[in-house]
Amino acid sequence: MKRSGLSQFTASILANSVYALGNYPAMMVSMFLSPFSILIVTFFVSNGALLPVAITGGMIMVMTYSGMSLQTDLAHLKNDFRVQDMVVSSPLSAGMYLFGMAVSELVYAIPAIAVLGALAALYVHTSILGYVTLIAVFLAMFSFSTCLGFFISTFTTDIMESWAYTGIISTILSALPPVYYPITYIPMQFRIIAYLSPATYAAEIAQNAIGFLPLTQAELATNWLVLIIISVVIGYVAIKKSRWRE
Amino acid sequence: MDRLVVTNLTKRYEKGKFALNRVSLTVPSSNGIFALIGRNGAGKTTLVRILATQLSPTSGSAHINGIDVVKEPEKLREIIACVPQEARAINWTTPKQFVYAYLLWRGYSFKEAAKRAVDSLKRLGIGGYMDTASRKLSGGTKRKVLVATVISSEAKIIFLDEPTTGLDPLSRNELWEKLAELKKDHFIFLTTHYLEEAEKLADRIAILENGKIMAQGTLDDLRKMVKYPYSITVLSQHKVQKPKNGEMIIGVDGHSQILTTEREAKEIARKLVGKGVKFSMNPISLDDIFYHIVRKPVEEEGNYDEEEWA
CATH class of the missing domain: 3.40.50.300 (P-loop containing nucleotide triphosphate hydrolases)
Incomplete structure (x- = not known):
């Protein structure tokens, strides 16, 4: 039998987001609120000066939240419905399942991406190369967080455990790094903590791309290198060490 | 294949x-x-x-x-x-x-x-x-x-x-x-x-x-793995003796189950009727086979009652 990759990809999107949103539309609002609440606070506190930075930061956080949501959704389907076991015993690869599930998370993020995109068109002004850089940063963070989310989900045994990991990782990826403001706002002695998070490197590249944070070529290259290495390592770990087939 | x-x-x-x-x-x-x-x-x-x-x-x-x-x-x-x-x-x-x-x-x-x-x-x-x-x-x-x-x-x-x-x-x-x-x-x-x-x-x-x-x-x-084709389950807590030809198992609820020959099953049944003890008698079922296989008979555990039938 000839199997359709498009069908396999679409199945995850239908099961995890389209059908769910039909029942629980509040989920889309939830995905929308988190980045916007911080964006608004940043806007007021900075008298609007940090709006472009906060918009790109908001987009980075949407991508990161998508990955973290993937972790809980995968764990929910695996532990509460045993869907992952049904899927493992079928002609579907782990990669295709993950790809479909990852994209399904973006469906929830559509309103947030649309509004942030519209705000970016109004308030973020950069070159074509700058926009390409921003998109690359967003995709890198999305790829990193989804691989991390997939990896963790294969080990969790209960949704409570998944929520705990989401809390820990969200803190590391969103509270610690200077995503909504430049790293120069953090006192020097504490910056080392911010650099523990890959989101910091992503934010610096994004802030540089919109002309907010000057970086030397060496600093920019280092940021890219760190971001790529972390993404590749997490991707490798997700492929090789995840408990797809135990 | x-x-x-x-x-x-x-x-x-x-x-x-x-x-x-x-x-x-x-x-x-x-x-x-x-x-x-x-x-x-x-x-x-x-x-x-x-x-x-x-x-x-x-x-x-x-x-x-x-x-x-x-x-x-x-x-x-x-x-x-x-x-x-x-x-x-x-x-x-x-x-x-x-x-x-x-x-x-x-x-x-x-x-x-x-x-x-x-x-x-x-x-x-x-x-x-x-x-x-x-x-x-x-x-x-x-x-x-x-x-x-x-x-x-x-x-x-x-x-x-x-x-x-x-x-x-x-x-x-x-x-x-x-x-x-x-x-x-x-x-x-x-x-x-x-x-x-x-x-x-x-x-x-x-x-x-x-x-x-x-x-x-x-x-x-x-x-065929069970030697005895008949099963008697005593439905009350009445204590019974191990059959001459057969096995007896005491269930977790204290009920006795006897696997035995057709002839002895009839004999036991007659005695139980005489004593007014409630019981059921059937050809062995998968339940009996399962208990026979996964649980040791009373004889091996030395845990049966010596009381006579009559």
Whole structure:
């Protein structure tokens, strides 16, 4: 039998987001609120000066939240419905399942991406190369967080455990790094903590791309290198060490 | 070629506990139901998960239709489908949506998946619920949705891990009727701890206890493993003596069960009637065989009462 990759990809999107949103539309609002609440606070506190930075930061956080949501959704389907076991015993690869599930998370993020995109068109002004850089940063963070989310989900045994990991990782990826403001706002002695998070490197590249944070070529290259290495390592770990087939 | 050949399959978890200990099984090539029975924790789910390519064994081998479960999982997944223990249709989908998504995951075209989803739900007799949210369905209907899901595909080898656990007797019977129909064109590997279920449905049975296969074969084969063809169950707490020719088992509820010859069974029955003791007498069932195999008779434990019959 000839199997359709498009069908396999679409199945995850239908099961995890389209059908769910039909029942629980509040989920889309939830995905929308988190980045916007911080964006608004940043806007007021900075008298609007940090709006472009906060918009790109908001987009980075949407991508990161998508990955973290993937972790809980995968764990929910695996532990509460045993869907992952049904899927493992079928002609579907782990990669295709993950790809479909990852994209399904973006469906929830559509309103947030649309509004942030519209705000970016109004308030973020950069070159074509700058926009390409921003998109690359967003995709890198999305790829990193989804691989991390997939990896963790294969080990969790209960949704409570998944929520705990989401809390820990969200803190590391969103509270610690200077995503909504430049790293120069953090006192020097504490910056080392911010650099523990890959989101910091992503934010610096994004802030540089919109002309907010000057970086030397060496600093920019280092940021890219760190971001790529972390993404590749997490991707490798997700492929090789995840408990797809135990 | 045999349908299923398992050779010395062993699964040992990290703390050293054996979930399966050198399990060997052979099931001839045919459709029908193979029932794996055993107590909770006997290792049934571990065996299903290995055969359904979800779990790797520590050692040993298993082949289904000649395909190596360990070395050729991708090839095997083309022809199998599995309903894990405690599986549920996703709450926020309708049965039609769930079966449809499963078929798309298996790579069916959108059109074919839509047709098969409806046909399969109708075959299980739940076509009327296909657009109802799964969370609103009864327990029995939810299980039928899962069975409809796995039979909707081209897979003819189906693993059902305790599909009727927790169902009321009526729902269980309805599902049994469907499984009896499905076994005509599928090979169903069923685990259960309801012995009645295995007795009613299975063409072949294996008994798993503490990770070891204690017996396997048809029900007639298993009956031959017990020397005594009749079973008497004393329904009250009345203490009885071990038969001259037979075995006696004291159940957890304190009731005595005697396996013996037809002649002695009649004699015991006559004495029990005389004493006004409530009891039942039947040719041995799978329950008796199971207890005979997994539990030591009273004689071996030295735990029977010496009271005379009369």
